[in-house]
Amino acid sequence: MSQLTFEQRDIRWNGVRSACAAIDDALARLPETTGVEQELRARWAELIEALALEPARVLRVCPTCKRVGMIEATRCGHCWAKLVVPESVASPA
Ligand SMILES: [Zn+2]
Structure with missing residues (x-):
């Protein structure tokens, strides 16, 4: 499989x-x-x-490789580009 x-x-x-x-x-x-x-x-x-x-899960598109990953990720799981975690996710109200 x-x-x-x-x-x-x-x-x-x-x-x-x-x-x-x-x-x-x-x-x-x-x-x-x-x-x-x-x-x-x-x-x-x-x-x-x-x-x-x-x-x-809440996902987002990597700005570098355009593939989908988890919004909490600090690095893209596909291209390893450094990602900024949105403030609303990093410290929810
Ligand atoms: Zn990427």
């Missing part, structure tokens, strides 16, 4: 977050009539806990 790039992994996890949010929304609208719905909700809650999804 080929290795995924940083950007590909992030896109994939954003897809998982989006799918989970859509299922949450659908479950919230599901009428409780047979009891199966309660079991489905309970199993879904177990799955979400097991996945332990973190919030989506």
Whole structure:
């Protein structure tokens, strides 16, 4: 299996977050009539806990090589250019 790039992994996890949010929304609208719905909700809650999804990472584009990296990085992970961490990230209000 080929290795995924940083950007590909992030896109994939954003897809998982989006799918989970859509299922949450659908479950919230599901009428409780047979009891199966309660079991489905309970199993879904177990799955979400097991996945332990973190919030989506905040990314930025490197001004030197134009590739994507984490906003907290002090060096680009691709070209090693020195990066300035935005003040809002370095010392959040
Ligand atoms: Zn770079």
